[in-house]
Amino acid sequence: MKRIGVLTGGGDCPGLNAVLRAIVKTADEHQIEVIGFRDGFRGVVLNHYLRLTPKEVVGILIKGGTILGSSNRDNPFHFRIEKDGETQYADLSDQAIRHLEQHELDCLIVIGGDGTLSCAHDFIKKGVKIIGVPKTIDNDLSGTDLTFGFMTAIDTATDAIEKLHTTAESHHRIMVLEVMGRNAGWIALQAGIAGGADVVLIPEIPFCLDQVVQKIMERKNRGRHFSIIVVAEGARPQDGEQVVKRIVEGSPEPVRLGGIGGKVASDLEAMTGFETRVTVLGHLQRGGKPSAFDRILASRYGVAAVQLALEGKFGMMTSLQGWEIGAVPIAEVVKELKTVPPEGELVKTARSIGISFGV
Numbered sequence: 169m170k171r172i173g174v175l176t177g178g179g180d181c182p183g184l185n186a187v188l189r190a191i192v193k194t195a196d197e198h199q200i201e202v203i204g205f206r207d208g209f210r211g212v213v214l215n216h217y218l219r220l221t222p223k224e225v226v227g228i229l230i231k232g233g234t235i236l237g238s239s240n241r242d243n244p245f246h247f248r249i250e251k252d253g254e255t256q257y258a259d260l261s262d263q264a265i266r267h268l269e270q271h272e273l274d275c276l277i278v279i280g281g282d283g284t285l286s287c288a289h290d291f292i293k294k295g296v297k298i299i300g301v302p303k304t305i306d307n308d309l310s311g312t313d314l315t316f317g318f319m320t321a322i323d324t325a326t327d328a329i330e331k332l333h334t335t336a337e338s339h340h341r342i343m344v345l346e347v348m349g350r351n352a353g354w355i356a357l358q359a360g361i362a363g364g365a366d367v368v369l370i371p372e373i374p375f376c377l378d379q380v381v382q383k384i385m386e387r388k389n390r391g392r393h394f395s396i397i398v399v400a401e402g403a404r405p406q407d408g409e410q411v412v413k414r415i416v417e418g419s420p421e422p423v424r425l426g427g428i429g430g431k432v433a434s435d436l437e438a439m440t441g442f443e444t445r446v447t448v449l450g451h452l453q454r455g456g457k458p459s460a461f462d463r464i465l466a467s468r469y470g471v472a473a474v475q476l477a478l479e480g481k482f483g484m485m486t487s488l489q490g491w492e493i494g495a496v497p498i499a500e501v502v503k504e505l506k507t508v509p510p511e512g513e514l515v516k517t518a519r520s521i522g523i524s525f526g527v
């Protein structure tokens with residue numbers, strides 16, 4: 169093995185740089201060169217790249233974001249191009265493969281979530297040697313207990329819930345916090361448990377606002393004149409739909425969710441008479457330096473990815489299984505999303521400590 173490529177695709181998250189650093193250091197140990205493609209698969213299509221040596225990764229362990237750049241709107245199989253003042257889409261996957269061949273890469277390490285790994289899977293079907301590393305704050309990738317970036321996002325969301333508590337209590341208000349997570353409620357659920365939320369609304373358990381109102385009134389009757397409601401962006405009422413913020417044409421995952429928090433807040437204010445405010449935590453969940461946990465997980469994933477490449481285990485993704493690092497086929501990972509089991513232990517734990525899911 170002489171040369172490997174690497175890219176970071178999809179929405180960024182804390183820990184990407186820690187993975188890159190681990191890959192470059194491990195590759196260097198084995199005298200393997202590393203080529204880093206810029207902005208995810210976009211860099212492969214356009215052949216935008218840089219050499220990554222140990223010098224390039226000095227000091228990046230604790231830095232958020234990614235030194236390579238990322239994109240969650242470029243799909244090589246449906247690539248956006250501006251032609252004659254018009255936006256068009258074309259399959260440029262063969263052009264991307266030619267670039268990989270020109271660099272004489274022994275394999276490409278793809279650090280990404282569901283959308284990026286689905287593109288990777290399409291390249292695998294065309295014969296490209298790929299190793300995957302599971303990334304996303306959403307923690308919605310199958311085949312791994314945890315994606316890196318998730319635990320840092322939980323810390324950020326938990327901190328927000330704690331801060332909302334003090335102002336909610338002072339003003340006797342309902343505070344609604346909308347968090348990310350797409351079609352999975354992992355962030356809302358785990359931050360809700362860690363931050364002491366009263367209500368958690370997640371996509372996997374469609375809610376009924378009357379039940380949320382009942383919980384708020386029960387609290388009021390116990391002298392608790394404030395409530396904290398954590399809403400996942402993908403949550404929806406039993407008799408309604410998810411709230412879509414925008415459609416990003418050409419993206420591997422075109423639907424961007426958002427806005428349910430504002431809707432829940434205004435409905436609750438009308439139904440309870442409590443003054444209500446909404447906070448949308450947004451991209452703060454993706455920013456900043458990785459937690460110690462994520463630095464360790466990201467480093468383990470980076471080292472394991474190079475080991476898989478050395479062993480010739482192409483088409484596999486590194487994964488956390490309990491406390492061990494293992495590997496699973498990317499073909500299995502992209503089959504279905506990992507969502508919160510509605511009757512699982514975490515939901516039961518939340519219910520036992522008094523959290524309502526609005527049902």
Ligand code: F6P
Nearest residue numbers: 179240304306348349350424425
């Ligand atoms: O997948 C990560 C994520 O942050 C989701 O939680 C969120 O729905 C989406 O990306 C937001 O995407 P964008 O950065 O395009 O707004």
